[in-house]
Amino acid sequence: xxxxxxxxxxxxxxILLEIRGKESLSLMxxxxxxxxxxxxxxxxxxKENVSLLASGILWVIFSFTGILGMGRTxxxxxxxxxxxxxxxxxxxxxxxxxxxxxxxxxxxxxxxxFTLVFFAVLFDFEKIIGMLPQLLPVLLLGTLGxxxxxxxxxxxxxxxxxxxVLLPFLYLPVVVPVxxxxxxxxxxxxxxxxGGPGRWLQIMAVFDMLYLxxxxxxxxxxxxx
Amino acid sequence: xxxxxxxxxxxxxxxxTALSGIDMSIGEGDSVTVFGPNGAGxxxxxxxxxxxxxxxxxxxxxxxxxxxxxxxxxxxxxxxxKTALYNALTVQENMNFICRLFSLDHRGKxxxxxxxxxxxxxxxxxxxxxxxxxxxxxxxxxxxxxxNPEVFILDEPFTGLDLGWxxxxxxxxxxxxxxxxxxxxxxxxVEEGYALADRVAFLHKGKLLFIKxxxxxxxxxxxxxxxxxxxxxR
Numbered sequence: 001x002x003x004x005x006x007x008x009x010x011x012x013x014x015i016l017l018e019i020r021g022k023e024s025l026s027l028m029x030x031x032x033x034x035x036x037x038x039x040x041x042x043x044x045x046x047k048e049n050v051s052l053l054a055s056g057i058l059w060v061i062f063s064f065t066g067i068l069g070m071g072r073t074x075x076x077x078x079x080x081x082x083x084x085x086x087x088x089x090x091x092x093x094x095x096x097x098x099x100x101x102x103x104x105x106x107x108x109x110x111x112x113x114f115t116l117v118f119f120a121v122l123f124d125f126e127k128i129i130g131m132l133p134q135l136l137p138v139l140l141l142g143t144l145g146x147x148x149x150x151x152x153x154x155x156x157x158x159x160x161x162x163x164x165v166l167l168p169f170l171y172l173p174v175v176v177p178v179x180x181x182x183x184x185x186x187x188x189x190x191x192x193x194x195g196g197p198g199r200w201l202q203i204m205a206v207f208d209m210l211y212l213x214x215x216x217x218x219x220x221x222x223x224x225x
Numbered sequence: 226x227x228x229x230x231x232x233x234x235x236x237x238x239x240x241x242t243a244l245s246g247i248d249m250s251i252g253e254g255d256s257v258t259v260f261g262p263n264g265a266g267x268x269x270x271x272x273x274x275x276x277x278x279x280x281x282x283x284x285x286x287x288x289x290x291x292x293x294x295x296x297x298x299x300x301x302x303x304x305x306x307k308t309a310l311y312n313a314l315t316v317q318e319n320m321n322f323i324c325r326l327f328s329l330d331h332r333g334k335x336x337x338x339x340x341x342x343x344x345x346x347x348x349x350x351x352x353x354x355x356x357x358x359x360x361x362x363x364x365x366x367x368x369x370x371x372x373n374p375e376v377f378i379l380d381e382p383f384t385g386l387d388l389g390w391x392x393x394x395x396x397x398x399x400x401x402x403x404x405x406x407x408x409x410x411x412x413x414x415v416e417e418g419y420a421l422a423d424r425v426a427f428l429h430k431g432k433l434l435f436i437k438x439x440x441x442x443x444x445x446x447x448x449x450x451x452x453x454x455x456x457x458x459r
Binding site: 002005006009012013016017020021023076079080081082083084085086087088089090091224 | 275277278279298299301302303305307308309310311312313314315318319322323325326327328352368372
């Protein structure tokens with residue numbers, strides 16, 4: 001009970017910080033829109049091939065935009081060493097981590113919803129909105145994996161001066177299984193390929209559990225010097 | 226009774242020794258000021274006392290038990306070189322957040338009292354990034370007041386403040402002392418540090434040159450030590 005209370009307190013604080021500072025979600029939405037416009041001009045996409053390219057384009061946007069946003073939420077903790085107010089409190093490192101994962105998860109899901117809507121509009125692919133119920137497990141598992149790893153690495157990276165530059169190099173290789181799972185299962189759903197996305201979803205779930213276990217062990221050491 | 230005790234504590238950063246052989250205790254209601262030139266190891270020492278950093282040698286005891294760093298962090302208030310405030314949030318929101326973390330009632334009078342005590346009630350709706358450095362330091366101390374820890378660990382609390390703000394922060398720390406709390410301060414400002422101390426310590430190149438009762442250490446002795454080390458602090 002206390003665990004959740006503490007995690008939700010941190011989530012509430014991050015939502016308030018986003019409303020006041022507009023540093024994470026707003027940046028992600030802008031970048032996502034920019035990516036969509038660039039892809040729209042750069043690739044020869046039409047009604048015939050959009051469903052084949054959609055999953056690749058979307059997960060590239062989710063990955064790169066997401067890591068930028070998660071870097072910003074960690075920077076808000078590092079500025080003025082604000083995170084020490086949590087460290088020197090009865091809140092456990094695990095609750096702290098859970099709170100930050102919840103914040104990142106929320107902001108990432110909002111960014112993904114925004115991206116999907118604008119993708120549907122810009123690429124004339126409204127079908128994707130109708131398929132949201134089938135896509136939801138893919139998005140949830142993939143985004144959870146991003147948030148679990150991104151929260152840990154963004155906190156680690158922002159401790160150093162060049163952290164935000166280093167972050168994608170640390171983060172992207174680790175989340176490759178989740179990106180592969182996301183791209184493949186979304187592709188299967190959008191193109192009605194046989195077999196369904198079940199196996200990929202299982203792989204993503206296993207990696208999410210692995211990320212969670214390792215991150216819970218390591219986060220304590222990252223927030224201490 | 227000793228609340229915190231260090232026995233033979235040392236800290237090694239790769240090949241560099243930041244602290245070595247530190248024996249020190251902080252009693253209930255005790256106030257220890259740690260003087261020393263820049264790079265003496267004051268911040269490292271305070272981080273170890275607060276549990277924020279692990280010593281590479283020696284043992285640290287909290288209430289006569291070898292403590293885990295996570296335990297001690299719940300019992301101390303640590304103010305480092307930065308203020309541990311969320312700049313984009315208002316004064317009130319920062320206080321509300323702290324109250325939630327400590328499961329304190331943020332709707333009652335406690336926040337109002339703490340902010341009034343620290344002269345920040347009128348600024349409660351302002352974002353922290355609009356406050357002066359002195360006000361931020363006072364807000365950080367107000368957080369300490371509301372959470373009511375046993376030990377206050379303040380690393381260079383007067384740095385970056387002009388004379389007016391310095392005396393204002395000094396009076397707030399004196400209030401902490403009046404409430405019977407233990408205080409550990411590091412500073413190279415001799416007048417302010419001496420005024421707050423029951424005991425004074427002098428750290429140089431990671432070693433404690435002395436730790437003694439204030440009556441046994443004249444303020445002139447501390448100035449002379451700084452002078453002999455070539456530090457112009459007057």
